[in-house]
Amino acid sequence: MAEEFLRIDKLVKSFGGIPVVKGVDLGFNKGEFVSLLGPSGCGKTTILRMIAGFERPDSGRIVVEGNDIAHLQPNQRKIGMVFQAYALFPNMNVAENVGFGLKIAGMPRPQREARVEEMLKLIGLSGYDKRFPFELSGGQQQRVALARALAPSPRMLLLDEPLSALDAKIRVSLREQIREIQRELGITTVFVTHDQEEALSISDRIVVLNAGSVEQFGQPFEIYNRPQTKFVATFVGQLNTLNATVANAGQKTVTVGGATVTIPSLPATLRDGEAVALTMRPEAVSLADGATRDIVLDGKVAEVHFLGSVIRLKVDLGDNAISLDTFNDQRTPPPPHGAPVRIGIASSDVLVLGN
């Protein structure tokens, strides 16, 4: 593998004696779009601010292209940043905002104007150069903030929940636009969010953080389908839990709902007769049994949520309850409330999670 663009080593930070970032190790590749995902207060912003230079790590290193950047002030780091609160300069119009970094760098006026023009075109706001921030919508302001951050051609782009102040529709379209621009420029990007859908949809890789530590670092597909910890499995996406009992740990069999089935992912550390929680995504459960769905359970429909293209059913299995997703079928309505149903799960889709 090529040398990492950004290397974070044993990064530690506390505020007033309370540890907030607890030994984080990460390596990002050049041109990669990485999301820091985690619940509120897990230290996402703090990590980002240490990369930007606004906070000083207690210990650990941040290395960019082989050089430790600890001694550099934020204005020497050549990093672009977009803030949650837009933070456009209210006294400057759009062109002056976007050109600010270029002016500071001493770029002569003609080149500066050309570059500002180019950036406004990139974000789809050509012709808005004379507007002031208060004359723009939130989404437009955030695009200007993006253009301002990118104009001086930084070597890295940091975004701290740039979409969280926007309404849902704009949030989705703007995140796609950000990703498109990022691809076009090939700029290494760190994107902070607490929205798992946002992270899954636009990232090359996701860092899942919990209480100041990295829980898992991987591609969205891996994070979602092969969560390594219970935290990741529950924080990212929906998860069902079935209570089962280990029948024979050596043969990886468990009893669930009166039947004995083989679970390939059953850890060898379990003992016979021990209780075990089997987890699976709603889309791994179906209303049909069949050759690949070797776990078959009977229950009653408890809730029906029609979500459009997908229907989410909650099925009561007596001692367990399970959510399952089926695609909408124009010819067959979903089973009504209280109807008896049989559900099938492929044992290979079952996850057995430690803590």
Place this chain on the structure above:
Amino acid sequence: MKQGKLWSWVIFILGALYFLVPLYATFDFSLHIRRDHLSFDAYANVLNDPRFQAAFSYSLIIGAAAIVVGLLLVVPAAYYVRLRAPHLRPIIEFITLLPLIIPAIILVFGYIRMYNTSSLIPLLGTNFGSDVLLTLAYVALALPYMYRAVDTGLRTIDVQTLTEAANILGANQATIIARVIFPNIIVAVLSGAFLTLAIVIGEFTIASLLNRQVFGVYMQNVGANRAYEPSALAVISFVITWGAMGMIQLLARFAPKTARLD
């Protein structure tokens, strides 16, 4: 409800009369310099007096100097307190209030002791030194108002995020204050400036004891020797002070609009 409204009007009118009657009386008196008819001759006498012109322009110059020095001191100080040392705010606020607590007469005696011709820093030995001292004294007198005006301006903007946004774009501290912070608090800064000017125009004690011919001292001299002109002067100084206050109100309308979050 109705009763309460009536009483508030009564109190308001009494208060207004308390202010306006003496003002009107002064104005009326100033028009009676000629026995037979009303005239503005007292005003003409004052405005044509070269000593008035000298004293008034001197006051304006010292006022402008006090504004510049005050801003250079207060803007960075208030900015740093907000950004890096919010825990120091109560202390700083207390310090800026001291000029209101310590009478000017004590301040000026302190100055005379510290800076007289036989002291280590004999500022009072030269005219220029005295001017400098007077300016600094006015900076101190205006400090409570200047600091509060600037601090209020800083409260209307997100100082930290704007600072960080400019910083990561390559700007250093001086650039951030000059190009990002200052322009966004300009209205607050100007209101602090006009307050300073109003204080300087009306000040007498310090200037008199430092032997500086400011507007207030001129007013006192005229008051001792003439009958009608002091009233005219009082009205003039009142108009100037209120003009400065009116400017503050007017400027507030031109405040840069803060961007909206939606």
